[in-house]
Amino acid sequence: MYDYFIIGQGIAGSVMAMRLLNARKSFLVFDTPQKNASSRVAAGIFNPITGRRFTTTWQAEACFDELFKFYPEVEDLLEMDFFHPLPICRIVPDAGTSNDWHSKIDDPINSPFVNQTTDIVSGFKSPFGAIELKRGGYVDTNTFIDGVAALLKRLELLIEDFVFPRFNTGHADINGYKTKSVIYCDGLGSQKSDPFDALPFTPMKGEILRIKSPELDRKRIVTAGCFICPSKNDSFLVGSTYEWRNVNLEKTEDAKKELVRRLDKYIDVSYEIVGHEVGIRPSVKDRKPIVGTHPIFPDCYILNGLGSKGVSLAPYLSKILLEHIENGVELAPEIDLMRFKR
Ligand SMILES: Cc1cc2nc3c(=O)[nH]c(=O)nc-3n(C[C@H](O)[C@H](O)[C@H](O)COP(=O)(O)OP(=O)(O)OC[C@H]3O[C@@H](n4cnc5c(N)ncnc54)[C@H](O)[C@@H]3O)c2cc1C
Numbered sequence: 001m002y003d004y005f006i007i008g009q010g011i012a013g014s015v016m017a018m019r020l021l022n023a024r025k026s027f028l029v030f031d032t033p034q035k036n037a038s039s040r041v042a043a044g045i046f047n048p049i050t051g052r053r054f055t056t057t058w059q060a061e062a063c064f065d066e067l068f069k070f071y072p073e074v075e076d077l078l079e080m081d082f083f084h085p086l087p088i089c090r091i092v093p094d095a096g097t098s099n100d101w102h103s104k105i106d107d108p109i110n111s112p113f114v115n116q117t118t119d120i121v122s123g124f125k126s127p128f129g130a131i132e133l134k135r136g137g138y139v140d141t142n143t144f145i146d147g148v149a150a151l152l153k154r155l156e157l158l159i160e161d162f163v164f165p166r167f168n169t170g171h172a173d174i175n176g177y178k179t180k181s182v183i184y185c186d187g188l189g190s191q192k193s194d195p196f197d198a199l200p201f202t203p204m205k206g207e208i209l210r211i212k213s214p215e216l217d218r219k220r221i222v223t224a225g226c227f228i229c230p231s232k233n234d235s236f237l238v239g240s241t242y243e244w245r246n247v248n249l250e251k252t253e254d255a256k257k258e259l260v261r262r263l264d265k266y267i268d269v270s271y272e273i274v275g276h277e278v279g280i281r282p283s284v285k286d287r288k289p290i291v292g293t294h295p296i297f298p299d300c301y302i303l304n305g306l307g308s309k310g311v312s313l314a315p316y317l318s319k320i321l322l323e324h325i326e327n328g329v330e331l332a333p334e335i336d337l338m339r340f341k342r
Pocket residue numbers: 007008009010011012013030031032033034037038039040041042043044045046161162163164185186187188189190205206207208239240241278279280281282303304305306307308309310311312
């Protein structure tokens with residue numbers, strides 16, 4: 001009898017698996033690798049302050065403390081290189097926004113993440129200046145997930161199969177394997193089948209471009225209506241769109257044009273488009289992650305709803321979920337899945 005099964009090995013399942021390994025739990029991971037899985041398409045950026053309103057991520061200090069500990073530890077264990085801390089340069093779009101953002105940079109919730117203000121951003125037009133954030137960067141999510149998968153395979157802990165656990169009194173089973181507890185890290189898989197299909201997922205399609213531009217600085221991430229993030233093979237990822245009406249895996253000319261329009265507004269050097277990808281984010285109606293225990297099956301847990309912030313949220317959420325399961329530590333009501341029961 002295993003302590004745990006994990007369903008899904010995207011960012012959430014990979015992070016959860018490394019937590020269980022570290023906690024010396026016995027477990028199996030079940031996953032169907034998909035090229036278009038959200039975690040495979042993601043730019044992997046962790047950015048503490050996002051959006052036009054200069055909004056700090058939920059529990060930013062705790063999340064960023066945890067991610068700066070978690071990913072480098074996994075890098076060391078796997079002897080791989082996928083964690084890339086970099087400054088994030090936010091170009092100010094206009095005078096009104098400049099006033100707004102400058103009034104927020106000394107706020108104690110934002111100030112730990114603000115490095116400096118600057119006027120010139122090489123390779124970009126920045127007539128209203130820019131604000132440089134610290135504690136940002138990106139995770140090469142494909143290298144991270146492949147590295148975790150290789151380790152799990154070596155330890156015979158990964159089974160590549162699309163599965164539906166059966167719940168019995170005191171245990172669950174999959175293909176003859178038995179466990180005490182199941183943790184669902186299956187992204188939008190949860191939307192389609194028991195036992196979490198009643199949760200209010202609002203899948204969010206995202207398209208992203210890959211460009212090459214030898215003149216651009218690779219030692220920072222720039223956000224300017226879109227993000228421009230260094231990536232593999234000397235390329236940059238430019239993204240991304242948010243589409244909740246026509247949610248499918250088709251790449252569209254409209255999304256490509258929109259990203260090019262946003263990029264051209266600020267970029268001041270030539271570039272070539274070399275790729276275009278699409279994925280669907282596992283987002284939730286209230287834009288908060290979902291963590292917790294199933295209200296009817298007490299041995300069934302979820303880590304999901306990571307939306308556009310899987311890389312920043314997963315290390316901290318996996319930690320508190322394990323403390324919740326093992327030690328009964330209460331979850332914050334705003335992320336607890338029980339919020340949907342009221
Ligand atoms: C264009 C785009 C750009 C993005 N950029 C960023 C970014 O810069 N930074 C960031 O943090 N986030 C970003 N995201 C969001 C990020 O991708 C998600 O937050 C994250 O990938 C969610 O991870 P997950 O593990 O919950 O889900 P998924 O990646 O969907 O993984 C779920 C896994 O479970 C498997 N699965 C499902 N059901 C079953 C089953 N029954 N049996 C077996 N396996 C199953 C699936 O095959 C899949 O492998 C982006 C997303 C998109 C689309």
